[in-house]
Amino acid sequence: MLMASLIIAAAGLSAVLVINSSAKQSYSSGQQFLVPNVSYTITSNSSKLKLTKQDYSALRVKGFSELIAVAQTKQHIYTNKHAANQKSESTQVTQRRIDFTGIDTFSLLTSPSFSNLVALSEQRNTLAKLNSPSNAASAETNRLIRQLSFNESTAILHPQLLEQLLEQLEDAKKSNNNLGELGPFKNSMQPFTTEVGKPLSELKSFESAALGNDIIMDIAELYRLYPNAELSMLLVVGELSKAKQDALEQSLPSHLQLTSPSSGEQDSELTSSFHLNLMAMALLMFVVCLFIVVNAVNLLINSRLTWLKICRQLGISRRQLFFIQLLEIVLLTLVASFVGVVLGIELAKLASPTVQATLENLYSVEVGFGKVSIIGLLIQVSGICLVGSICATFIPLNKLNHQLAQSADVPLTFVQQRFWRRIIWLSFVVFSAVAFVILNYAQALWLLLFATALVILSGCCLLLANYPSMLSFIQRFIPARFPLLQVSSKQSLALSGKTKIACCAFFIAATSNIGMNLMVDSFRGATVAWLEQRLSDDYYVYNEGEPNISDLAKDTGVNVYQRLEKSISFQGKQVQQYSYPTDESKQQAMAFYEKSKNENLWSEFISGKGVLVNQQFAFGFDYKINDEIELPHPSKGKLSTYKILGIIYDFGNPSAQVLMPVNMFELSKSICCLYALQGAESNIDLLREKMRTAGLDPEEELLKTEDLLALSMKAFDDTFIITDGLNVVTLLVAALSLACAIIVLMNDIRPQNMLIRSMGVSALKTQLLALFQYLLLCFVALIFATPFGILLSWILIFDINYQAFSWTYPLIISPMKILQIYATSLLVVAIVIIIPIIRAGRRPLIEDIRWVN
């Protein structure tokens, strides 16, 4: 049990450390695609005009040989199956599209900066410099790029991505018997194809965070596989002199822009709250596991007590016995840490698709795979586990020391009891006061999380201080005709004193469960209400490129509202300027968090005097209703002052956004990414036809409002899968902790159970009574956990969310949800504790009588 809990703690911790470190590596090496020394990127700033091969060749002809073209396409991967008529058909293998990236490796190899890097990489002393996190240019990378160039039918991907693809292939095989004939994967004969059956390049795995989620190949190979792939950017490799940079900027056509490559800071900043939350949950699970360690050590000591007393009689000092036990725990912890780290790495691999999907859904950030240093991780995890297990072991070992010093357990005197009660109340007051101050005055996310921990700890103190009175209160409601229930409830009171730690673990798990569930429930309710109000049109099209849907919809009878977007810099940060239609129905559809009391809100908006901002903008830059802000005009670029007329809900958007009337935008100077459509079904069918003719896929791009709502809610639910999973695990671990405490206590309550059974009460009844006792303890813990859970969700919504995401939403306290959590928690506890209870109940009564007497 001790080993199991330490392994769970170490595995959970290492999995989160691996996930977080991989994400960090992935952010810092984003947009590098194995290419070393990228100083700038060139991308298109218009949805009307894309980056083209002609742009690329024109720039290279002008002497910019540092430019390397990158083409990208998102595609599903297929495999061939042989149909009965011997014709081969493609079967989809992947569940989500994979990024295929093609690099102009020939140009890269001939660029002066790449040659320098190769020369440098051959010098061992300077190799370390090249391995800096932001630049994965090792000799191996260079060799791979050469290989991509000389052997065009090769592609590189991260081993974990390859592993995922092979697993998905296995799944596809299982669901489709015709695929059974495929042999095991070998590099030279890989089974993947494109949709039209073209075999993919030879896949080579290489462990580098710079690979991200992409399959990287030579650009020619990408065009062979996917002729419609588009150039996504040009990389500027090597340092640019100021003069050359100016020349390059002047040579760029107006639809192209030169930007610094993402250093990953923005992504890292955006997702920091997610990673912090993940770490907080892992630490919560770690702490709950330590509660099990306390109980397991208690159990260990109980079983060894006689032997230890003999040791004392033989003259072995208490100090020696204490350190021998401690040494044993240290050794066990080291072994458990090693096993936990190995399991944690595997767990991280398993969880990485979900984490990647969550980050993509929540922050629109793509996360790849990282490189894990097992030794570093082992040192980190075993260090934390050692500190934790020594702390957790100290309490029972200290108790043992006390037990070995005196012949019998001396109950606490009244004065001692009063002293401890006062200490508990004092702790409650101190924890609550500190938490209150932090929550009201601090802004750092880690401080807010610390305050949240203090709130939960204060709840533990309150529970411990009030357990007896609460149990006594409940006892009053048990009718006299159930004498055994009355006795059991009174025994619960005695047990509560002996299961303090386990009850606290359960309280923590229940509080976080209620808090997280209410938060997610409120968020869900707010999101549904917001989406239902905002999605007031019949259909939506997400399409950033050409052709323009408004043009296609002409003569079809479909009304098209296009949403134009422009990215601007505001107070040094990137902000979205978004167009918003102003007709009556769209005014009704706007979901306000807060709005100006001015009755002319919409007329001021339409006239361009005022703007609407999302919560992210208002909270992020600390603006309120009626404040004035200075923004550039979306089409003219001239700075003007606008009044904030309303703050709107904009869940899921990581960016600050300003809404302005659509007539202030010009299509040629903005990106169009979303079209809202209104029209009869027959008219929509006409548009569908036109979209097909224009090479678009209406089945995929044209979404009915209900489908979009369902899709959004699915993304929402997927986002919270990890939270739900960790919630259940924490509850399970807390229940296990309680089960451990029960095993320890089984010997304590054995005489009483024996006595009741000797009075003719059946074994089943005795088992049910034992179950009742523990469920009563849990029920009381749940009662105390409820206000703290509500408080926790309030803190999560109005403090943590405010700081982490810059949005809040109304807290919905649903009694049904709370009852559901009560039922689930009690069920989980019942399932876990039923085993030791049944085991005790199955023992023949005569054994108990002999044991007791």
Next chain:
Amino acid sequence: MLVLKNLQKSYTDAGEKRTILKNVNLGINAGDSISIQGASGSGKSTLLHLLAALDKPDSGEILLTHSNQSGSDEEITKFTEKQADQYRQFQVGLIFQKFNLIDCITVMDNIMLPAKITGKVQHEYIQELLNALGIQDHINKLPNQLSGGEQQRVAIARGLSHQPPLLLADEPTGNLDSKNSDLVSQLLVDTCKQLNTALVMVTHSEKVALLTQQQWYLDDGKLTQI
């Protein structure tokens, strides 16, 4: 009320079969008081456990005879678990060497528990019992506030509170000093006599054994009357 016929019971100890009761025969009538003595490990407690239907013999019978005409004799050794529970609930009271009182409830609640379980709460009878055992002043105390002798008197009251026809006491004075031992054993025998309850008491003490009507000795698996 109980008839033991050719009871045989053996245990396997370290791979060796040891017969602990050999053809034990005994008759217990209502109101009888019987003491069973013997060396440690002679099988006294085992015999008591067989009488309480806590254990089953290898062979032989324990017949529960009913005084009224309507009830037929019942074979205890063939009881199902449910029947054994019912038997212990209504026919038997048990007293242990280690008192085994429930710490978290009052003396009164401890005493009343079997009566409440069987639904036979008679306050007058309980009051008589308390008076007879001299614990009427302690009813609101918790067990750990009482001396050993007082705790065993509470245990006796508890064993008798549901008015069982048979009280089985396993070394009831084993944990008491001689003064308390004399007092408690005398109270036990007197109270059973007063209530017409049959008493089977296992004891090491000859002095205690002499208080009962019949004294039996268990040696080498054989039960003989002294």
